[in-house]
Every structure is written in structure tokens, then in C-alpha cells.
Amino acid sequence: MDKMQNLSKNQQIIFDLIDKSSEPMKAYSILHNVQKKGIKAPLQVYRALDKLVEIGKIHKIESRNAFIACHNSSCQVSKATAFSICEICKKVTEISSASLSKYLTNFKDKDGMKYSKYNLEFFGLCKKCR
Amino acid sequence: MDKMQNLSKNQQIIFDLIDKSSEPMKAYSILHNVQKKGIKAPLQVYRALDKLVEIGKIHKIESRNAFIACHNSSCQVSKATAFSICEICKKVTEISSASLSKYLTNFKDKDGMKYSKYNLEFFGLCKKCR
DNA sequence: TTACATAGTGTTATAATATAACAATTTAAA
């Protein structure tokens, strides 16, 4: 199951909305925005979100309970994500740094354990808000 | 405001509970456990949790909406956290790696921005579950 | 084509997580 598959009707509607948004969107905000397209219930939104996250088209910003389209074209699946979050304007940007992802993918803990997945959220002030 | 300050009554009750727990605790589970001590309402729990997070005595595991006591005695404030999370048994461990924290603290994004705070959650299988 | 499995949809109800607003009390400093 990869990014190239066709999305279902609800998945496409919801992905298009998130993809057009300049900021992460919350589930109920998505719901309000797609009610005119016939998506009436929270569960319809959450199901589409779950699938979109699973196939890596969107990511969840855990600290915000919000969803953002993936802008890292090289990642087929959503398993190694990093974001910067501005604490003033709340702008969220996906970080795609080869050296960062290499460092984290190869990171071993005390017991020598490596981890296949990670999510990293950086907080600070963006350029505009400094 | 640092870790050494005295905690208030509710803060102490709730910290003790989380600190004794072998796994991250959720807010309403905490509530159920402290009702016999006179803490009756969600807000009383959330207020104590907010404060404990602020002063670095506990951390929130964002991907789980759960709270864990800080086991990294060197961190006075909760601003740079890293955890490993087992996807089977759900065990969460705080990672205290000087090289990891150094790498992330010094990480600069494309624009040269550095970030004062971060939260990193690794997912994989722990030793027991492999 | 038929049948069969898998994925997706629609719907109602409800669970789980978190905050608003207001009044009272305690604590710690000036």
C-alpha cells in the first residue's frame, strides 16, 4: 500500500483540504469544512485520517492533535517524521534533513536497541516571530 | 521555579502516584486513583499535571496522552525529552543520552534555525517483545 | 460472470480527553 494508490472518495476530499491548508488542521475543523461535500460524521473523518496517516500522505502533529500533508516526497510511509513548531504563530513545518533522519534511524539506546519509527517535534520561534 | 520546590498537596499526591507507577498514567486513571484522597474533579488533576510538567517533574507522552515521572535527574525543566515506546507491551522509557540531546539541541534546520525545546518519541519493540 | 474477500461508507450513540468560568482559600513575600 503506497502513496501512489488511488484514494477513496472521502479520503480524497479530506486529503485535498489538508493539502491546500497552510496550517495543520484539526479533525473537527476538517469535518466542518467537508460537510457541504456530504461528510457528516466525525467517524467518517477519522477513518479517512487514519488511512491517510497509514499510507503516509499526511502526518499527525501529536502535540497539537492536528494533521498536515506530507511534504517530504521521498517518504513512502509515515514512520520517521520531524517538525518544527513555532510557539507564537503555531506554524508547523516538516523538516526533511537527511543527516537528521540518518542520525535518528541509526540511534541506539543504552541497550543497543534501534528503533524503526520515530516522531520528533521541535519547538521554538520561527523567523517571523523572533 | 525548579524541581526542588515543595509541591502543593494535590501536586504531591498526583506526583507520588505517577512516580510509583511502572507505566505512563492517563489523566482519568489518575483521577480514579486519587478520589479516595479527596481529589474529585478532572480539573484538579489537570491543573496538577500542568504544573508538574511545567517544573519538569513529569513528562507528557504526547502520542499516548499519558504522563510519566522524569527519571533524568539532570534536567531541571522539561524542555528536551526523548522516549522509547514499545509497540507491543506499550512500555515507555525515558532516554537520557548526552550525545542525542547534544545533537538535537545543536540541530539547525534549513534556515539555520535552532530550537530550544523538543520532544522525540521512538517506536519499536523492546527487548522482551522482540 | 459469479462469488468472494477486502475496503470503504453511513449512522447513532457514547467514550475519553481537556478546558472555561467563577468563588473561596492558602501561601509566601514585601
Place this chain on the structure above:
DNA sequence: TTTAAATTGTTATATTATAACACTATGTAA
């Protein structure tokens, strides 16, 4: 000791997310 800041108690409500069930569409293998 009086004043400011932090904490508490309380009710109500907002926000985020899932359970359960019935039905429909889609792809695939016989």
C-alpha cells in the same frame, strides 16, 4: 500584616476519538 500569587473546589461544557452495526463498492480469482 496586608497584599499578590498560587492553589483549591465546583459545575458545566468543549474537544477529541471510538464502538457497534448495517450496508455498498471494488478488485480478484475461479
